[in-house]
Amino acid sequence: MTGSGILLVDKPGGWTSHDVVARTRRLAGTRKVGHAGTLDPMATGLLILGLNSSTRLLTYIVGTDKEYLATIRLGSSTTTDDAEGETIERAPAASVAALTEASIHAAIDDLTGEIEQIPSSVSAIKVDGKRAYARVRAGEQVVLEARPVTISEFDVLDLRRTSESVDVDVRVVCSSGTYIRSLARDLGSAVGVGGHLTALRRTRVGPFRVEDARPIEGLDVASRLVPAADAASILFERFELSEQQAIDLTHGKPIHVPDRQNGSGVPVAAIAPTGHLVGLIEFRGKEARTLVNFPSDEIATA
Template sequence: MNAPGLLVINKPTGPTSRDVVDRVRRVTGIRRCGHAGTLDPLATGVLVICLNNATRLVPYIQRMAKTYRASFRFGVRSNTDDVEGELEQVPDAVPPTPDELRSLLAQFRGEITQVPPKFSAVMVQGKRAYDLARQGEDFELTAKTVRIDRFDLLNCRGREWQALIQCGSGTYVRSLGRDVGELAGCGAVMTDLSREAIGRFTLAEAVRLEDLERDTWEDYLLHPIEAVRELPAYTCSSREAIWAANGRKIPVPSEKLPDGLEMALLTEEAKLIGIANYQKRSSVLSPRIVIRPTEQTAANAANK
C-alpha cells in the first residue's frame, strides 16, 4: 500500500499521540506516518494520521480550527494545568456562579495572549519544555497570541464546569482553564478533554484505535484531498497530471488569479496530485508539494 491517505482516529485516554502513530504503523505496515495536532495522554478524540506522501499535508490540517469539549475544576492548581500533575488545593476558594463564569469566558474570546504550560512540547533553547520541567529546571515561557472563536459554558455545578471551545492552532486548552481560574481568583485545572473535530474531520467518522485491524484499515482511509478542500482547485489534463506529478510547471494564463495563489492540483478523477502556487508573471502553476497520483492513475494518464 503506497498510496497516500488519511486516517481519522478516535484516540482513547492513555496513549500518547506517538503511541497512536506506532499502532497505525504496526497495523498498516507503513513506516511513513505522522499525526496532525498532538493530544495529551489525558485527552481523547480526533487525531488525524497522515500516511506516505500525505505527511506533506500535515501543516494544512494543523491550521484548521479545532473543537473541544473540556471539563475543569475550580479550587485547585497544578504544575501541568491538569489533574495529572502535582495538585495544590486553594484554601477558601470560592468558585464563580454560572453567570459570573459566562462573563469570565467572554473575556477569552477573540485573539488573546497565552503562556503555554511548562509541561508542554514548546522548545526552549533547543529542548522540550516538559523535559526541562521534569528535571526541575527554572525557566519561563513566552506568551503567544492564539485565537479563540468559541468559549461557551455547557454546565457549571459547584466547582465542576464544562465548556465547548473552538480555537485556532497552537491553543492550549488546559492553559485556558488555568487562566480562567486565576481571573476568578480561585485557580482551576482541566479534568477531561475531548477533541470533537479538526476542521471537517469529526468524531462521527473517526475509527476507534481498537477497531483498526490489518485486514480492514483501508476501509477507513480517506484521500489526501480531504486535507485541502478549502483551497481553490485546478483540474489537470492527463498530460498536465504527469507534468505536475514530476514537479513540472503548468501554463495556465489567467488575469484573474492573484500572484502566489495556492491551489490544489487534481487529476480528471478528482484525485489530489499536489499543491501549486500561481506565478502571475509567467502565467504558470508551479508545484510546491507533490502528492503523486496512485499507480493506476499514473498508468491511465500515460496511456492517454
C-alpha cells in the same frame, strides 16, 4: 503496504499520540505515519494521521482551527494545569461558594478573541532545544513566553457545584497553538480560586470532524483511509487537470490556464484525469506552479 491517505482516529484516553502512530504503523505495514497535532494522554478525540506521501498534507492541516469540548474545575490548581498533575493550591470553600455564574461568564468573555496566552510549563514546546516538560521533570523552573492565539468561541455548556469546586463544561473553538489547559488555568486565576482541566475531547480539526473518526482498536486502516486526492479536495479548492497539465506539473513545469482569474496564493489541489492527487499548486495570475508533488505510485486502493 497500505496506500497514501489520511486516517481519522478517535484517540482513547491514556494513549499518547505516539502510541496511536506506532499502532497504525503496525496495522498499515508502513513506517511513514505522522500526525497533525498532538493530543495529551488524558485527552480523547480526533487525531489526524497521514500515511506515506500524505504526511505532506499534515503541514497544511496542523495550522487549521480546532474545536474542543472540555471540563474546567474551578477551586484548585495543579502542577500541570490538568488532572494528571499534583494539586498545588486549593481555594477556601467559602471562596468557591461565592463564585457566581456572572463572574465566570465575565472571565470567559475576557479570554475570548485575540489574546496573549502563556503555554503550560509542561508543554512540548522546545526551550533551547529541549522540551519544556523534560526540563520541568529535571527540576528546572520553566516559564514560557506568552504567544498570540485566537479564541473565536468559548461557550459554557453546563455548570456543576460541590462544596470544594465548580465544574464548568465548555466548548472552545480556537486557533492552532492554543492550550486548553492554559485556558483552564487562566480562567481559575481570573475568578480568584485557581483552575485546571479535568476532561478534554477534540471534536474538530479544520474541516475534519470526530464523528467521521474510528477507534484505533480493531481499525481496518485500508477501508478507513481517505485518499490523498479526497483529503486535499476537502482542504482546498479542487482543480481538474488535463493529461498534459498533469504531466507538466509532475515534471516540475508550470502550467498556463487562460481562463483563470488572478490567484490568491492559497494552495489548490491539482487532480489528474485518473483521479489521483498530482500535487498542491499555487496560482500567480494565470500561471500555476507546484508547491508540493505527490507520487502516483502510492494511490490508495480503498
